[in-house]
Amino acid sequence: MVNLVLGGDSEKKIQQISLCDNTVSTRIEEMSIDIKEQVIREIKDAGLFALQLDESTDVSSYSQFLVFTRYVHEGKFKEEFLFCQPLETTTKGEDMMKEVTNYFSELGLSWKNVCAVCTDGAPAMLGSKSGFVSRVKEITPEVTVTHCMIHRQALASGTLTRELQAILDNAIKIVNYVKSIPVNTRLFKQLCKDLDSEHQLLLFYTKVRWLYKGNVLNRVFELREDPKMFLDMQDEEPIFFNDPL
Structure with a gap:
């Protein structure tokens, strides 16, 4: 538009003007929302999908709960980052289950479509009574549970x-x-x-x-x-x- 009204020189000058912080932040947020909507749409189209979860404490002593997903899209496996949510207080299996369930409810995903769960060997994940996996099996008994390969290699490298x-x-x-x-x-x-x-x-x-x-x-x-x-x-x-x- 600037090129049509004022010419090419004015267009180059306009392009050199930096965007304000609010504009950059808005564009990043819009791109993030668009990517999120695409991933959720592909997960729903795939029907079945798998989850990989990890909880770790960052340098600020905050517990970060990360969830990744894997599904089939157009005949190929895709792996995408699903969400990251800080755990404000405790890091028990019920806390993680609550975060994932709330996320599923918000976006219309169902636990019935979760075919596999991959975790590390932490008690909060694999506890026989109140671990995350135990709570998932109460909803989806046929879910497949695997141990994260990277964590297995970490254990092996320590011996x-x-x-x-x-x-x-x-x-x-x-x-x-x-x-x-x-x-x-x-x-x-x-x-x-x-x-x-x-x-x-x-x-x-x-x-x-x-x-x-x-x-x-x-x-x-x-x-x-x-x-x-x-x-x-x-x-x-x-x-x-x-x-x-």
């Missing part, structure tokens, strides 16, 4: 053999020695660059990011000669390389 744990601890010591001191990080990067190595940085490891463990070990193994040379230059090799990588 390494003594030999593997020693290798992991040794690799972590090497990474922390290089990454925790800025000057060491810079010197190691320059060494890798001079040696024309495939990588120039090690990957930092923390227990919270346990899924990253394999990548950390792979990077140490791929650069095994470079850390060895660097620690030798720092007179630290005997401390870290008692066992071969």
